[in-house]
Amino acid sequence: MARENPRWCYRRIVGELTGLGISISPTTVRKILSGAGLGPVGRRGGPGRSEFIRHQVKGMIACDFFTVDTVTLRRIYVLFFIEVSSRRVHFAGVTENPSGSWVAQQARNLVWNMEERGASAHFLLRDNDAKFGRAFDDVFRTEGIEVIRTPVEAPKANAIAERFVGTVRRECLDWILIANRKHLGRVLRTFVDHYNGHRPHRALDLAAPDRTSVVPLPSRATNLTKGPEGSGFPGSTRGVFAC
Numbered sequence: 001m002a003r004e005n006p007r008w009c010y011r012r013i014v015g016e017l018t019g020l021g022i023s024i025s026p027t028t029v030r031k032i033l034s035g036a037g038l039g040p041v042g043r044r045g046g047p048g049r050s051e052f053i054r055h056q057v058k059g060m061i062a063c064d065f066f067t068v069d070t071v072t073l074r075r076i077y078v079l080f081f082i083e084v085s086s087r088r089v090h091f092a093g094v095t096e097n098p099s100g101s102w103v104a105q106q107a108r109n110l111v112w113n114m115e116e117r118g119a120s121a122h123f124l125l126r127d128n129d130a131k132f133g134r135a136f137d138d139v140f141r142t143e144g145i146e147v148i149r150t151p152v153e154a155p156k157a158n159a160i161a162e163r164f165v166g167t168v169r170r171e172c173l174d175w176i177l178i179a180n181r182k183h184l185g186r187v188l189r190t191f192v193d194h195y196n197g198h199r200p201h202r203a204l205d206l207a208a209p210d211r212t213s214v215v216p217l218p219s220r221a222t223n224l225t226k227g228p229e230g231s232g233f234p235g236s237t238r239g240v241f242a243c
Helices: 010-019 026-035 049-059 100-117 134-141 155-171 181-197
Strands: 060-069 075-083 089-095 123-126 146-149
Touching: 010 026, 060 155, 075 100, 075 155, 075 181, 089 100, 089 181, 100 134, 123 155, 134 146, 155 181
Parallel strands: 060 123, 123 146
Antiparallel strands: 060 075, 075 089
C-alpha cells in the first residue's frame, strides 16, 4: 500500500487495513514500513516538494511592468517576460502609452519568438494591472497557456519578476540618465543581452540563462610557484600581491 500510495501515512494505511477487516496497530505498521526502507510521507517514492516545484516551473513564464523617468520627467513603461526556470528575460518593449493593443502585440511577439526557439509554456503569471487586458490574456489562451493572476497587493507571489526589476535598477538604470524612449530601449536591450548571456545567477549554479554551465578559468596558482627565484615576475611568489 505504501509503495503504490506514497502520500499515505502509516495511520492512513491502518485505516485502510481496518476497512478490509485487518486489525493492526499503528506502531506495527510504522515498524514494517521502516524495515522495508519506506520512510515518512514526503520521503517515500515520488518527487519531493522541491523537485515537484522545479518540475512545475519549467513551463511557467512571469511578466510585469516597471517605469523609468527620463531627464525631462517623462514616464516610460517597460514590459518584460521572464522564464521562471531558466531566468531568461524577454525584453518586450518600451512605450509612453501602454494601450491594450500594444500590450497584446507584445504578447504575440513573445509567442512567435518562443515558437522559433522551440520553447513551450503552460502557465503565464501576472499581476492584476489594468494594462493587461482581455486581448492580452486571449493571446496566451489560444496557445493553450493558462493565465494565472497573483493575489492583490502580493508582490512576493510574482517574486522572480520583481527580483529582475530590482536587479535592472541596481545594476543599470540607477547609474544612467535616460534621455528618451529610444535611449532607454537601447540601454535595456544591452543589459538584457548581458543578463541572459553572461551574468551569473545563484539559482543556476552561477551560470547564465543562455549558458548552461560555467567553464572555470585556468588557475594561475601553479604558475606563481615557478620561475627564477626573486625575479618578481609571473612564475615567482615574490612580489605578488593578493586581495
